[in-house]
Amino acid sequence: MKISVLTDNHAGSSCQAEHGLSYLIEFDGKKLLFDTGQSDLFLKNAEIMGVNPEDADMIVLSHGHFDHGNGLGHLGGGKLICHPGCFSARFRKHDHTYIGLKYTSDELSARFSLQTSDGPFTIAENIIFLGGIPRLTDFESLSTPFALDNGTPDYVEDDSAIALLMKEGLFVITGCGHSGIVNTLEHAKKVSGQEQICGIMGGFHLKKVDRQTMETINYLRANKVRHILPSHCTELPALSAFYDAFGIKQVRTGDILTF
Secondary structure, three states, rough: EEEEEEHHHHHHHOOOOOOOOOOEEEEEEEEEOOOOOOOOOHHHHHHOOOHHHHOOOEEEOOOOHHHHHHHHHHOOOOOEEEEEEHHHOEHHHHHHEOOOOOHHHHHHHHHHHEOOOOOEEEOOOOOOOOOOOOOOEOOOOOOOOEEEEOOOOOOOOOOOEEEEEOOOEEEEOOOOOOOOOOHHHHHHHHHHHHOOEEEEEEOOOOOOOOHHHHHHHHHHHOOOOOOEEEOOOOOOHHHHHHHHHHHOOOOOOEEEEEO
């Protein structure tokens, strides 16, 4: 498997950065564009890296936030899958800033072959879009800084991920991990029927060295997860805790990772 980091919060030596996430994943004969960041930067970085996101067999939108999906407007088309809740109007509670997608379902349907699924969806034999992720732990997804347009709390129920079934076990890719990394991995186990987790990469949405961060670290350690790559919305205190626990390396735009 090869993962090209087209957009992340941290710049590499030759590629620029923005607050957002976009990966080009090549696995089992398929190419997946996982998220598109918030602008056309993922395409500019891809050109520097010598890869072409337009060749993707499928575009996966992890959830309906601007920094993961607004780059869709710079693509000419293709197959696109996401949770139907991605098109909710959503805001930050503290200043009512709009943080949802700039495109409606109808607008994206006119450009892409759009497939929505609130349950697991098999993209290919060894690639599964996880759909909605049950919130089962007692330490994840308990509060939210977001609200829907009617003022109710927005727990980002459309948050999803993909599970890649490798010989070594599950490799799960998240956008922001709003559901919680442990919830996401337990759901991936249930959906795939595999117990062994070999890797987890993407936004972990961990901000502090608190119970959620430490429970996540303990879970990954107990499950003997080999590849641990938090990025994007994982903030410095949490990243430091992951470094202390696992000796992680920082993910940067322009990185090309092979597993």
